[in-house]
Amino acid sequence: MYGERADVDPNRKITEEEPMNPEELQSAISMTTTINLEVYYYWCTAIMILIHAGFMMYEMGASRVKHTLASGTKNVLAFAFMIPTFWMFGWWIYLAMPGGFIPDFEAGAGGVPWSASMGPNLADNATGVFWGAFTLFACTTASIMSGSVIERIRLSAFLILAVVLGSVVWILSAAWGWHPDGWMVTKWGYHDFGASGVVHIISGFFALGVLIHLGPRIGRFNADGSANIIRGHSLPMTMVGLMVIVVGFFGFLGGCLFYGGTEQWTNIYGMPTTLSTICFNTLMGIAGGIIGCYTITRDPFWMMSGALCGVISVAAGMDMYYPAFTFVLAFAGGLIGPMSAKLLEKFGIDDAVGAVSVHGTCGIVGLLGVGIFAGGYPPFSDAIPAPTFGGQFMGMLVMVALGFIPGYLLGGLFKVLGVLRSSDAVQETGLDLEIENAAYPESIQTDPELIQKS
C-alpha cells in the first residue's frame, strides 16, 4: 500500500546466477516509489521553511527600528508554536473532520498524537512527511496574519491567535476543501489546487477580523480620517524577504501535488497533472503579479508584494491554466491587490503589509477564476462533481466566513480582556521594550568620513 514499506530483504544480493524474481522486483519498485515519495515531500517541507524566513525578513523590514526585534520574535515563535500544536491536534482535525464540524473519530484515529503513525514507524513512510508539509502550510497562515498586525499586537495574544488560525481554522478548511472526502469537494466540486482559498482567503480574512479590534498603529490615521504612510526601516530587507518567499512557494505549490508512483502526478483531488504544469504557471503567475503591481503603483514594496498577488490569484487553477492566461490573470491580481488595500485604508483598517488584500482579495480572485475560466474539467471519480462557478462562489463564501468569524470573535474577546494591544506608551518607546533588546544597538548610521573615503 502507498506509503507502507515493502517487504524487501536489504541484504539480498542480486547476482547473474540468481536474478530477482517478479515478486522481488515488484517489491523493490514499490520500496523505491515509497522512498521517492518520502524524499519529495521531505524537501518540499524544507523549501517551505523559506516562506517563513522570507515573511520574517519582510515584516522586520516593514517595521520601524524600535519594533524590529518584536516583529522577528513574533515570527520565530509562531513557527515554533505551530509545530507542536499541529502535531497535537492539527493533523487529527484534517483526518477527522472532512464532513463538517462533527468529527469522525474512526477516520481520525491515525492522527491522534499517541497513534502508531504519529512517530517513528517502519511501516509508515508517509505520515511524517505529509504532516510536515501540512505543518508548514499552517506556519504560512500564521506568517500571513503576523505581517498585518505588526507594531502594536501583544506577543502573548498573537501566539494564541496564530495557534487557532494555523492549527485549527486553516486545517479545518483544508479538511473541507482539500481532502478528497471534504464536503465542499464532494458536494460542489470545489477546486483549489494551490490553496487560494484554504490558505490565503482563510488567513487574510482571519487577519481582517483581528485588525478590526486591534485598531491602527499610532499616527496611521489623522482625526479627519485621512491616512499617513508609516515607512518600515529597511525596504531592501523587505524586498529580499519577498524574493525568499517566492523561492519557498516552489515547495508550497510542489507540495500540493501528489505522486502516485506508477502513474502520472495528480492534484490533491486525484485529477492528473504534471510538475511541469506547476513550473510553467508558478513562474508566469509570479511574473504577472510583479509587473501588474509595478504598473499600478511603481512602488518597490508593492512590486514585490505583487509576486504574491499574482501567484495567489492563479493558485487555485494553476494545474489547468494556459501559461499566457496565467500571466494575464496574475497581472490582474497585481492590479487588484493594491486597489483593495486602498479601499481598506478608506475604512480605517491599518493592514501594515497589505496581507488582507494580497491574500484575502487575491485568494477570492483565485477561486472565482477557476469557476469562470476552468469550469467543467472532468473530475477523477463519479463521487466528485466537475468544478463550476456556483461551486467556486459558494466555496469562496465559506472560506471568507470560516476565516473571518473566528478571527473577529477571538480578537474581540482579547480586546474585552485588555490583552490584545500594547499600550500607547510601549508602542511609542517600541515593542522591542518587551523583548528587552535592541535590533541595532550601535545604530545603523554610517560614519560620514567612511562614506567620503569609499
Next chain:
Amino acid sequence: MDTSPITSWEGAEAFYTFFDGGALFWFWLAVVCCIIPIVVAYRAEKRAEERR
C-alpha cells in the same frame, strides 16, 4: 532505563519510545511546555508597561 517498546527489529513497526505506555504523560508535558511561554510573554508585556 528500558523504555524500548520492541525487543527485535524483525517485523518491527511503530518503535518510538513510550509507544507501549507513558506516551500520554509526555504529550501533556509538551502541552504544558507550550502554555508556559505564553504566560512568560504576558508577564514581560506587563513589566514593559509598568516601566513606561
